[in-house]
Amino acid sequence: MSISQTSAIAPGRAKAALGALRKVAASFAVILTTLLGLLVITFVVGRMVPADPVIAVIGDQADHETYERVYKEMGLDQPLYVQFATYLGNVAHLDFGQSHVTKNAVSSDLARVFPATLELATLATLIGAGFGIPLGIISAVRKGTWVDHLARIVGLLGHSTPIFWLGTIVILVFYAKFGLIPGSGRLDVYNEGLVDGPTHSILVDAVLAGEWEVFGDALLHVAAPALILGYAAMAYLSRMSRSFMLEQLRQEYVLTAKAKGLGQRAIVWRHAFRNIRVQLLTIVALAYCGLLDGTVLIETVFAWPGLGQYLTSALFFADMNAVLGSVLLIGIISIAINLLSDLTYRFLDPRTR
Amino acid sequence: MPEQTKPILSVKNMSVQFPSLSGVVSAVRNLSFEVGREKVGIIGESGSGKSTTGRAIMRLQPATARVVADEMRFEDVDLLTASEAEMRAIRGSRISMILQDPKYSLNPVMTVGEQIAETVILHERLGRKAARERTLAMLERVNIRDPQRVFNLYPHEVSGGMGQRIMISMMLISSPSLIIADEPTSALDVTVRQQVLSILDDLISERNIGLIFISHDLNLVKSFCDRVIIMYAGRIVETIDASKLDQATHPYTRGLLEALPSLDHPRDRLEVLKRQASWAEA
Ligand SMILES: Nc1ncnc2c1ncn2[C@@H]1O[C@H](COP(=O)(O)OP(=O)(O)O)[C@@H](O)[C@H]1O
Ligand SMILES: [Mg+2]
Numbered sequence: 001m002s003i004s005q006t007s008a009i010a011p012g013r014a015k016a017a018l019g020a021l022r023k024v025a026a027s028f029a030v031i032l033t034t035l036l037g038l039l040v041i042t043f044v045v046g047r048m049v050p051a052d053p054v055i056a057v058i059g060d061q062a063d064h065e066t067y068e069r070v071y072k073e074m075g076l077d078q079p080l081y082v083q084f085a086t087y088l089g090n091v092a093h094l095d096f097g098q099s100h101v102t103k104n105a106v107s108s109d110l111a112r113v114f115p116a117t118l119e120l121a122t123l124a125t126l127i128g129a130g131f132g133i134p135l136g137i138i139s140a141v142r143k144g145t146w147v148d149h150l151a152r153i154v155g156l157l158g159h160s161t162p163i164f165w166l167g168t169i170v171i172l173v174f175y176a177k178f179g180l181i182p183g184s185g186r187l188d189v190y191n192e193g194l195v196d197g198p199t200h201s202i203l204v205d206a207v208l209a210g211e212w213e214v215f216g217d218a219l220l221h222v223a224a225p226a227l228i229l230g231y232a233a234m235a236y237l238s239r240m241s242r243s244f245m246l247e248q249l250r251q252e253y254v255l256t257a258k259a260k261g262l263g264q265r266a267i268v269w270r271h272a273f274r275n276i277r278v279q280l281l282t283i284v285a286l287a288y289c290g291l292l293d294g295t296v297l298i299e300t301v302f303a304w305p306g307l308g309q310y311l312t313s314a315l316f317f318a319d320m321n322a323v324l325g326s327v328l329l330i331g332i333i334s335i336a337i338n339l340l341s342d343l344t345y346r347f348l349d350p351r352t353r
Numbered sequence: 354m355p356e357q358t359k360p361i362l363s364v365k366n367m368s369v370q371f372p373s374l375s376g377v378v379s380a381v382r383n384l385s386f387e388v389g390r391e392k393v394g395i396i397g398e399s400g401s402g403k404s405t406t407g408r409a410i411m412r413l414q415p416a417t418a419r420v421v422a423d424e425m426r427f428e429d430v431d432l433l434t435a436s437e438a439e440m441r442a443i444r445g446s447r448i449s450m451i452l453q454d455p456k457y458s459l460n461p462v463m464t465v466g467e468q469i470a471e472t473v474i475l476h477e478r479l480g481r482k483a484a485r486e487r488t489l490a491m492l493e494r495v496n497i498r499d500p501q502r503v504f505n506l507y508p509h510e511v512s513g514g515m516g517q518r519i520m521i522s523m524m525l526i527s528s529p530s531l532i533i534a535d536e537p538t539s540a541l542d543v544t545v546r547q548q549v550l551s552i553l554d555d556l557i558s559e560r561n562i563g564l565i566f567i568s569h570d571l572n573l574v575k576s577f578c579d580r581v582i583i584m585y586a587g588r589i590v591e592t593i594d595a596s597k598l599d600q601a602t603h604p605y606t607r608g609l610l611e612a613l614p615s616l617d618h619p620r621d622r623l624e625v626l627k628r629q630a631s632w633a634e635a
Contacts, residue, residue, distance in 0.1 A: 251457065252452060252454070252457035252458045253457065253458055253459055253460040253461070255413065255450075255452065255458070256450075256452060256458045256459065256460075256520075256523075257460070258413055258444065259411060259413060259444055259445060259449060259450035259452075259524070260444065260445035260449075260471065260472050260475065260523065260524070261441045261442065261443070261444035261445035261446060261472075261475055261476060262441075262445075262471070262475065263441055266475075271460050271463070274460070274462045274463065275460070275461065275462050348462075349462060350461075350462060350507040350509070351461060351462075351507070351509050
């Protein structure tokens, strides 16, 4: 019997391993295709927008010869596929061209503004997940009670309150009226430049440098925008966690767990929670991606020098290299987050291994 | 009263109701029965209230259900007044339940060993290592030849028959005195059904456990159980020794028997089951 059992399962295992490998390969293929699509789009858009890239560089006062020279210098006389290959090569070297507004290389601009956005979005995601997931789960477990109703009202409000409006109100009340929070930026002027690198997240850098005063100041600055974004994320995450958990609590294995004598806490956190980790990971990753490119409004309200603000002003001044560089960065980060969550869920769910 | 039939469970006038939009549904009505250290079958068609009965005994009915009874006594415990903590201490250790389909009744993301060990960790306060030893011994007891390997498998990696043996291990490892098995073989292939039943049978007689065996398979209950409770529309229509089933007098029971195909007495047509509203009111 043991022989027949072993042989019945061993080929199944091998097959499963092969299947898992195929799935990983498939998800890499999807990612490569997505990346290529993204590059094609940024390339084509860069070539199609009515703003003339040459004029953007030399200004409309320059003479015809200068125009011709720069036109050739920029490789615009080459066939499209050559231009695309050049573009790919440049992107691979993190060369997104020069910003016509800041006169810096777009890549160094991005290296400066992106950490600010990353810091804000990461903090907001942590706040959203840290409060939203337990809230959703508690409201599923206590379905129909006042806890559930309260949680759902809080969630619904967060979902239907425009971030821009909430941000403005917070500024008006807590900054303008009570002076409780700093109104804009990442730091007070006298703290600026005290820490530099290696991560360009001021919070992390300040801790690494042991500059606690800077850390406190940075925390005070990031608190309001991060809480507002985190609240919006929390609304989404709690609603989703609630429905994931409700679905699990209806499953038969929960009845088994009860029949075994387990208490509610063990059933919810040891049994049901393990079954929703994959789903939670997916929506947290989604929320994180959403926050990374969704910080535009909040960055505007709080004068947060991040990617959102950079992108907004780049669009405003038709600074195409800056726009495409930003879009590409956001795209690549989103793809990376998705890849990461995809790989992690293979680890978390035995059935997908 | 002989030891064999001295009741471990005694239920008097138990009713279970579900409030619904169109009024109250009475799933179980005025049920009275006793279970000793014996195998009692509960049989009835789908929707007759068998599962509801089993769950109500363990207080595992859905939150919306209302259970009332004149008496529900398990050994020295009054199930009607026991606290929730007392009920938790009883479940899995003194009364256990085996569910129908291991595909759904086992947690898909926990290894089967972990799930079995959880029962003894909970009820006997065993450490991980001791619980593992106990689990391996229990797996061996249900004829799993390679417990070390099976311990680390996930439910989707085991067959239905093995899954049900794992379920039995999980529910019997803490030596309960009463087991409620809710259609434990209905989801299994006919070929492994007998195997699982004989393992269950061995363990039950070896440990002198009382069994409530819920089924809709009259032939199975007839051969497996000592006594049979026949339910119809939430009521008991008849309780009868399994050996005397053929002499049953109630028209519903007779109908069930006559609707059975038989190799000894081949018939051209099987009887259609007769129903009468009065049986549900009796
Ligand atoms: N959660 C529930 N809500 C409402 N009615 C229910 C629920 N569970 C069972 N019932 C009703 O109780 C009756 C008996 O169901 P059940 O005990 O599952 O029958 P059986 O196990 O004999 O097939 C059915 O008529 C069913 O509609
Ligand atoms: Mg049933």
